[in-house]
Amino acid sequence: MKRGHGSRKRSIEVISIATALLIWEIIARIIDVKYILPSFTSVVSAFIKLVQGGELYRDILTSLNYFVLGIGLAVMVGIPIGTLMGWFKNIDRAVDPIIEMIRPIPPLAWIPFAILWFGLTKYAAGFVIFIGAVFPILINTYTGFKHTPRVLVESGKVLGCTSNKDIIFRIALPFALPSIATGIRVGMGVGWMCVVAAELFGVSTNGIGWKIWHWNDLHHMDLVLTYMLVLGLIALIIDRVFRYLVQEWWLRWQSGVVV
């Protein structure tokens, strides 16, 4: 039944987007000041120029490079710590207060130390993104492990899991995977938001975030807006691709249960 409405739903979405773009264009033409609101058409032509010049690819790749660095590190740190905290009560009690103290600090506040520790390198940018992404991953991993049903753990024991290692890797980890996937998704969302800030302090003269400020300084608001839209579009693509991979490959057993 839902499928039957699919095409109609799609068409509503298309109309909605088209209308928004039209209103944007009309307002921009009424205002008629490029610096206040560039029109949709001027953004499109700026976009085409950027694509043709190859500049956009370089910027996207640069930003993605920082992003992958930050997220990769966040996954490598967040999942093991979340696992240990979720499984061992004493580790939880020891580490939790420290985490709760660091967690509320906004990632941007780390920028001075990022520069101090890593210099104006891609690692500094990656570090800021890491700070943004690591806590959602850690906490969702923790929650997943914490909620492992007792009956599954006991089934594991009765069926021959004798060590903590067996129980963690064969029972708790697979059970926690959906929660971990959610953590990575949220972490990537936060991490991507940190990209603009991470590039702001000038680790490179490429990158989507850097270019927003660069063209702002030169009052090229059409280009600023173009880069903003690219930023949003890439976040959307990353999220969709990740969701697809998770649903079709990683957590196929779950299909029909959640999401």
Add this chain to the structure above:
Amino acid sequence: MTYHTEEGDEVPALSDINLEMKDKEFVCFIGPSGCGKTTLLRIIAGLETPDTGIITVDGEPIKGPGPDRGMVFQEYSLFPWRTVLKNITFSLELKKVPKVQREDTARQYLELVGLSKFAESYPHELSGGMKQRVAIARALVNDPKVLLMDEPFGAVDAQTRNRLQQELLKIWERDKKTLLFITHSVDEAVYMADRVVVFTSPPGRIKEIFKVELPRPRDRTSVEANVLREHLLTSLGAEMKNTIV
């Protein structure tokens, strides 16, 4: 199997239990809620340790879970991330049985519980009764001496329950395991067990043990079965009065 324990200092769940089970016997536990029959089963499974007392299987005292005792839980306990077949091969993987061999064995047990067609399904695609069948196959694949079952058919509808009872009896007659089965249903106990152990209200003690000497296959509605049910209900009813529900 002998078991003996005395009252612990905290809330005593069980006391003065002394029970011996014969090899390949089918024993049902029945009693008011909270009487500790599940606790007793969990102690036998090795999931809990008694404050005092000792249980032995073939003369060996129990120290934690072991492959000689299989268990089917009341709640659905299949691993949702594994297919039906992989749920059954779980214990064989731990024992490092080669893949071909363990899947072969698993398929035999899957056939035994009548679910060959569902080997590649995931647990969420199965009905409640099917899930418990897989759980039984998963416990049997280890070839345990004792199969412990904690109200395994409590959550399925009456028709399915009758069928599952028959199937379990068939498996039991074929594989000849010692079977320990907790139930709330007098009907179930009389239909299946060699002996029915009635527990008192908490702290649980053994109140009475009924021998069910009806010939198999049993007729649920025979006069003898009804008489026995009557006795059991009276015995149990006296206990229920002492329990606040």
